[in-house]
Amino acid sequence: xxxxxxxxxxxxxxxxxxxxxxxxxxxxxxxxxxxxxxxxxxxxxxxxxxxxxxxxxxxxxxxxxxxxxxxxxxxxxxxxxxxxxxxxxxxxxxxxxxxxxxxxxxxxxxxxxxxxxxxxxxxxxxxxxxxxxxxxxxxxxxxxxxxxxxxxxxxxxxxxxxxxxxxxxxxxxxxxxxxxxxxxxxxxxxxxxxxxxxxxxxxxxxxxxxxxxxxxxxxxxxxxxxxxxxxxxxxxxxxxxxxxxxxxxxxxxxxxxxxxxxxxxxxxxxxxxxxxxxxxxxxxxxxxxxxxxxxxxx
Amino acid sequence: xxxxxxxxxxxxxxxxxxxxxxxxxxxxxxxxxxxxxxxxxxxxxxxxxxxxxxxxxxxxxxxxxxxxxxxxxxxxxxxxxxxxxxxxxxxxxxxxxxxxxxxxxxxxxxxxxxxxxxxxxxxxxxxxxxxxxxxxxxxxxxxxxxxxxxxxxxxxxxxxxxxxxxxxxxxxxxxxxxxx
Numbered sequence: 001x002x003x004x005x006x007x008x009x010x011x012x013x014x015x016x017x018x019x020x021x022x023x024x025x026x027x028x029x030x031x032x033x034x035x036x037x038x039x040x041x042x043x044x045x046x047x048x049x050x051x052x053x054x055x056x057x058x059x060x061x062x063x064x065x066x067x068x069x070x071x072x073x074x075x076x077x078x079x080x081x082x083x084x085x086x087x088x089x090x091x092x093x094x095x096x097x098x099x100x101x102x103x104x105x106x107x108x109x110x111x112x113x114x115x116x117x118x119x120x121x122x123x124x125x126x127x128x129x130x131x132x133x134x135x136x137x138x139x140x141x142x143x144x145x146x147x148x149x150x151x152x153x154x155x156x157x158x159x160x161x162x163x164x165x166x167x168x169x170x171x172x173x174x175x176x177x178x179x180x181x182x183x184x185x186x187x188x189x190x191x192x193x194x195x196x197x198x199x200x201x202x203x204x205x206x207x208x209x210x211x212x213x214x215x216x217x218x219x220x221x222x223x224x225x226x227x228x229x230x231x232x233x234x235x236x237x238x239x240x241x242x243x244x245x246x247x248x249x250x251x252x253x254x255x256x257x258x259x260x261x262x263x264x265x266x267x268x269x270x271x272x273x274x275x276x277x278x279x280x281x282x283x284x285x286x287x288x289x290x291x292x293x294x295x296x297x298x
Numbered sequence: 299x300x301x302x303x304x305x306x307x308x309x310x311x312x313x314x315x316x317x318x319x320x321x322x323x324x325x326x327x328x329x330x331x332x333x334x335x336x337x338x339x340x341x342x343x344x345x346x347x348x349x350x351x352x353x354x355x356x357x358x359x360x361x362x363x364x365x366x367x368x369x370x371x372x373x374x375x376x377x378x379x380x381x382x383x384x385x386x387x388x389x390x391x392x393x394x395x396x397x398x399x400x401x402x403x404x405x406x407x408x409x410x411x412x413x414x415x416x417x418x419x420x421x422x423x424x425x426x427x428x429x430x431x432x433x434x435x436x437x438x439x440x441x442x443x444x445x446x447x448x449x450x451x452x453x454x455x456x457x458x459x460x461x462x463x464x465x466x467x468x469x470x471x472x473x474x475x476x477x478x
Contacts, residue, residue, distance in 0.1 A: 025345070034343040041319070041348050048319040048359075051312040053384045056356065122354075207353035214356030214383040 009082050010074060010227070013234070016251065017226030018042045024262050031266050042222070049219030056214065058118050065114020066213070066220035072107025073228035076100060080235050081158060083244045094156045097145060100235065101138075107228065108134060111209060118212030126208020129273050130199035136280040137189030137196075143288030144183030147295055148172055148239060151179075157238055164242035173240040178291025180240050182284040187261060189280060190232055194265030198273050233257050305445050316359065316385055317442040320349045320435065323358035325378065327371055329425050330364020330391050337428040344432055347439070355381040360438070361415075365425075366394040366407045369467050372414060376464060377473060379415055384450040387418040387438060392425050399424055413463045416449035 022042040029036025057063055078091055079100050108130055115123040149155050151172070152163040164170050173180040189196040200208045213221060233254040237244060241257070244250035271279065305313070324334055337344050338351065352358035355378045367375060379388065390411045393399035398409035411417055418441065421434035441447045453460060465471050 029343070029345060033340045035346045036343070037345050037348055037350075044315055044348060045319045047311075048315040051315055055383060056381075202351075202353045207357070210357070211354045212356055214354075214358075218357055 006078065010077060012247070013077060013082070013230045014223065014227050016254075017230035018046065018223075020230065020255075020258055021222075021226060024258075027262060028266055042226075046219050046222050049222065050216055052215035052219075055216045058212065061113045061117040062212075063114075065111045065117075066217050066224065068110025068114070069107040069221055069228070070224040072103060072110065073224045073231060075106065076103045077227060077231040077234075079103065079157075080231055081161065081238060081243065082234060083247045083250050092156065092158045094154065094159075096157050097149065097155050097160075100157070101142070101145070104232070105134065105138075107224070115209040115212070120212040122205045122207075122211040123209050125205050126199050126211070129205075130209060132273055133189060133196060133198055133276060136277040137186040140182035140280055140284035140288050141186035141190075143285060143292060144179040144181075144186070145239070147176055147179035147288070147291050150292075150295055151176060161238055161243035168242065171240060171242040176291070176295075178287055178294065182288035182291075183236070183240065184260065185284040186280070187232070187236060187257075188264055189276070191229065191261040191265075193261045195268040195271055196276055197265075197270060198276055201270060230254065309445065313443055313445045317439045318348045319359075320347075320387075320439065321352035321357060321359045322349060322362050323352055323355055323360065323378065323382065324362045324364065325371075325375055326364050327367060328365025328392070328394060333425050333428055333431060334362075334364065337431050342428040342432060344435065347432070347436060349432075349435055355379075356383060358382055359386060360435075361386065361388045362391060363388065363395055363411060363415075364391040366399065366401045366404075367411065368407050369469075370406075372408055372464070373468055373473065376414065384454075385442075385447070386450045387442070387447055388415050388449060389434065389438065390417045390420045391431065391434075393422060394424075396420055396422060408467060414460065414467075416453045416460075418447045418449040 019039065019042075022037070022039040025041060026036040026039050079096050081092060112127045112131065115127045148160055152160045154160065160172075164172055164175075168174070192199065200210060205211075210218065210221060234250065236257055237250060237253045241253050244253055324331075326334065336342055344350075355361075359382075361375070361379050361382065363375060379386070388411075390396060394401060394407075395411040395417070398404070398407065401407045402409060408414060419434055419438045421430055423430055426434070438447065
């Protein structure tokens with residue numbers, strides 16, 4: 001009955017991801033001394049988008065764009081173990097971290113084609129910014145992961161989880177801080193939250209790649225964003241916080257990590273594209289490089 | 299007046315969802331632009347009713363026209379309205395959109411917005427305060443929930459009449475016939 005557990009896992013991640021998006025809106029409202037929308041507001045938003053009567057299309061690639069996004073996010077999720085129980089380990093194999101890192105880029109690249117067919121100048125500007133940002137944060141992220149792979153002597157996610165077993169002092173966030181710092185700074189860029197929301201800057205380029213998408217297309221993109229966001233947090237829990245024995249534990253740990261980009265995003269204003277690239281290729285990459293050299297010499 | 303039809307359960311859920319999640323496209327032509335930032339931010343906070351600003355016409359549900367429309371801007375508003383995805387609603391904010399307001403004898407503004415676009419709800423005042431803006435949005439939400447906000451259907455059915463009115467004021471017509 002592996003397929004049942006897989007489908008249940010995807011649905012559960014989807015529901016939790018949309019809940020986190022709504023909770024984020026509520027928390028940021030409270031920080032700004034507002035009352036804020038109800039926490040279930042994002043479910044209503046997605047339901048409304050799915051019930052729109054007309055949906056404009058600009059061609060086949062335009063239709064496929066949200067599908068690419070959803071495929072990329074579900075594909076990423078399937079390779080990441082949600083909890084270390086027999087049923088929820090999914091399709092792990094040796095070397096799956098490298099495949100995960102490829103799949104994480106798949107959605108953005110497919111969506112770049114779709115936004116280009118929309119022929120909206122804001123969309124094209126947003127896509128060029130998104131791909132530049134992608135190239136920027138991949139470097140510290142990969143440096144962090146390479147240190148973990150050297151430490152565990154394996155490129156398999158389940159091996160990395162089992163290397164962190166036995167007490168929280170064995171978690172890589174404490175055992176390898178020089179890998180955790182660049183990776184967690186890269187997480188800020190991945191989430192597209194405030195200091196690095198360069199691709200969708202609503203005040204500058206009118207939500208960038210999403211400018212031409214409305215109705216059911218936008219509903220599908222919001223759904224895939226919820227899944228993809230949660231999948232990335234689950235990946236980080238597995239890499240740095242020692243994974244989880246059961247789903248409840250995983251929900252709690254994802255919530256803890258999720259607070260970090262949220263609060264950083266509430267405090268800092270947006271970078272320019274060049275500033276973001278300079279930031280990611282500066283201090284975080286340097287820390288990662290130093291960690292790599294120290295680990296090499298040891 | 300479109301008579302009230304019986305709705306099935308799916309249409310009721312549709313209407314409930316669209317009433318609870320309204321994304322605004324703000325077309326700020328006049329002094330209405332000043333009233334909207336306090337409506338959005340901490341003091342009056344319209345987000346607690348699920349009302350949020352949208353980035354582009356494609357994503358928006360409501361076209362909020364705040365103030366007088368000159369003939370030149372009317373062209374842009376028509377274009378933005380037809381790019382929105384239905385169900386879509388129009389709100390006329392301020393007396394300028396109702397009867398011309400203080401621009402009633404101006405040579406290049408329109409006086410009644412209802413002749414050119416199907417307005418679902420008016421918010422009177424010069425300018426309406428944020429309280430009345432939120433009150434109007436909530437009223438619109440009630441109308442949508444009852445399934446009676448059918449301006450977009452009216453526009454599609456009577457497109458010829460609206461087009462004739464629009465072409466009467468826009469002398470140099472260079473829009474496509476219908477750009478949805």
